[in-house]
Amino acid sequence: MMKRILLGMVVLFMGSSFACAQGRQPKEDFVSSIMNQPGQEYPMVNSEGYARFRIMAPDAQSVIVSLGLGGSGGTVLSKDKDGVWTGTTEGPLDPGFHYYHLTIDGGVFNDPGTHNYFGSCRWESGIEIPAPDKDIYACRENIAHGNIQETLFYSPSQGKMQTAMVYLPPTYGKLENGKQERFPVLYLQHGWGENETSWGKQGHAGLIMDNLIADGKIQPFIIVMAYGLTNNVKFGTIGQFTAKEFETLLIDELIPFIDQHFLTKADKWNRAMAGLSMGGVETKLITLRRPEVFGYWGLLSGGQYAPEEIKDPTIVKYIFESCGSKENPDGINKSVEALKAAGYNAEGFISEGTAHEFLTWRRSLYLMAQKLFK
């Protein structure tokens, strides 16, 4: 399982999000990516999923974009007579969000055209290929929105202040008949190289929740997104990764803090844990060791549970496992079958046409959220 996630992560870092590399001419209907900084025209995307880049660096010798499968492991830009570097991916990219960076004369920099997203242990450039189902994370004008707040807490085990991002639903805190409603909580973890901002920014977790609540598909709940202490883990050591430090921070420090400072329902059957990629590894390790804390478990491109690892179908109310169709669907399908056969309430989801990237996980959150706390 570790090896599969590792593979998924390596594939992601190589930027191999090509749907296919056909070498034909892209349709000339390019528009600016929605992840661009204000007023920035480039990068652009077309209706087929091709991406086009434009970088000003008149005296540079070489500019390569880490997306696409060109000869140099990316899209090699060409300089025109005005000193502007441009280039288009050789084929369409998968729909959804992709991290990338530029290699300029051998140094790694961000594209000044885009906002920045924390991935690969640093702020990276990002581009969005419009997905057919992008409405699930659309920012709608005519609905009530919750908010995502930056929450500071002290971690004794880390010896320093930590930041968690907390999604609160639109009705949070309102006084009704002299009482304030309490909400269940999903602890939702990012992947390797990401941090507490990733699910909100590139994952659109808040917008997904707002839409689900507005459409009456779920009862409101809180999402807590903490930094999973994963950035120092090296690929060579992922097999030895225990998530013990994060377990201490999460169970002994963050959850008590959240239950003290927010209007939570503070018991196992109102608490879920899920994570993507290495956040799934953390989720599996911690839920198996501390089943008294979480009643709902989710692994998003983050491995699978086996019935013999859990041993007791009554300790978990619902298990969600997912991945992209370009990852390891067989592994998910077999695991879910085995869990069901052993009496677990488990569901699998294969995200069509996506790999180890955020569209897989946005879709996963959208579906999983509808099954939690029931």
Added chain:
Amino acid sequence: MMKRILLGMVVLFMGSSFACAQGRQPKEDFVSSIMNQPGQEYPMVNSEGYARFRIMAPDAQSVIVSLGLGGSGGTVLSKDKDGVWTGTTEGPLDPGFHYYHLTIDGGVFNDPGTHNYFGSCRWESGIEIPAPDKDIYACRENIAHGNIQETLFYSPSQGKMQTAMVYLPPTYGKLENGKQERFPVLYLQHGWGENETSWGKQGHAGLIMDNLIADGKIQPFIIVMAYGLTNNVKFGTIGQFTAKEFETLLIDELIPFIDQHFLTKADKWNRAMAGLSMGGVETKLITLRRPEVFGYWGLLSGGQYAPEEIKDPTIVKYIFESCGSKENPDGINKSVEALKAAGYNAEGFISEGTAHEFLTWRRSLYLMAQKLFK
């Protein structure tokens, strides 16, 4: 007044934050800037305020940092035999926060070593020279912290969703004897080229409030930080800037939204407006046109009020005006004198040793906050 702010802004953009350019050797006690990305050693700062940069770009022809007053309007880095570009500012920088960027082979990019801060209408690199009074915005472990939340609202006049950042004090929303406390609100504006995130990130507005509240220096209040629609204003047209569009968004849309969705005291004597630089220009224009909305006014490196512009000392309870000692202290001092002579409750503050930059404004917020809503 417009001209002075314009000058201040131009000076800022040229990165002229030198305390002095002595040309002597800096003390070799450099440590990583606290604005660096996790695990990044460079940029570094020493105890005298010198900054040192290190950029990997082995095949580049030229790397220039936009900070300091070297021969090329910045600090020109030199390449060593390993292809690493390094350089130190010619003299110490002013204490506090400085935006900067790199010019690599004629193109503008960010330093991959630092977090990004929205300024100059784009995400820029940032560096922090430790200030003698940095405790006022320290992130303390042993106090209660409020939070800053990203709040979405629809603006009919803009025809789209807008984001405001809202600081809520630690006690916000708590139920006491079946009631929830209501709070005054400060509407706090960023400068030209910045946005709704700037006061929280580079201004540390939330930490300043947490510290003031923890130390019993103020009664808690809410701060709303909205995007002031200033980024499309060109320097050539600043003299014609009316802030009319922002007035509509602020008065007709945002304030009603905030008063509906947050526990505010929704009247003039519990509402303040202040802003830095062009946010001060907005504050002056809007408070003078709409004195019925705001009872406390603050201009931070953003011009001055004249008694004959206000005409009535009873329409404003308190006026705060400030700037850095390297800006226009005379203008502030004369204005405050004239306001006082005309019967206004006005105070001025000159930030020692700082220019048109964020340490001036952090200090200003710290002082101004102690005088609001009294």
